[in-house]
Amino acid sequence: GAVVSQHPSWVICKSGTSVKIECRSLDFQATTMFWYRQFPKQSLMLMATSNEGSKATYEQGVEKDKFLINHASLTLSTLTVTSAHPEDSSFYICSARDLHRPGQYTNEQFFGPGTRLTVL
């Protein structure tokens, strides 16, 4: 159990266009979802934290008007990169946690497989 999916797994877009990445918890309710960005050979950089039905909390330096996050349901969060530019090219990873789930899963963050974004 505790599977997180992301779609698409990779996407190529033209500069100036917007791209939406979906993150779904397949077999549990994600009370909290996290979005990370990862550059090659580097660690995961937290972009924002979102709770279902609430506005996302962005980390310092992350433009909330550029990286729109919506957590409309307990199983779906979306990240929209608006007016994408080549410097937005990166690997984006979502992660989810179910704080109400008892036992071992309460303290675990489950990760999606990531989305590789390339902006031309």
Place this chain on the structure above:
Amino acid sequence: AQTVTQSQPEMSVQEAETVTLSCTYDTSESDYYLFWYKQPPSRQMILVIRQEAYKQQNATENRFSVNFQKAAKSFSLKISDSQLGDAAMYFCAYWSSGNTPLVFGKGTRLSVIA
């Protein structure tokens, strides 16, 4: 703020040998959790092992074990009988409670030599 430090950017180990990856952290909390994640070339994050701070016994998962020294704020990962499939980036992570996210170290790239 909590921080996690991995001081070894790269490590290598001979197949079948043992290797230890280091991790230190800083926190003022008394109750928290520590994790080691593996990220293979596929880039899927895989939980290797977890340790609850209130437990004195070191966690073990098959060939993977930790040396948790709470007073020293140290949390090292030992991989025994290393296999080619262990080659990956390894991230040490910290979590305290609630909606706070994992805090990651910068990672250690492990190579396994046949």
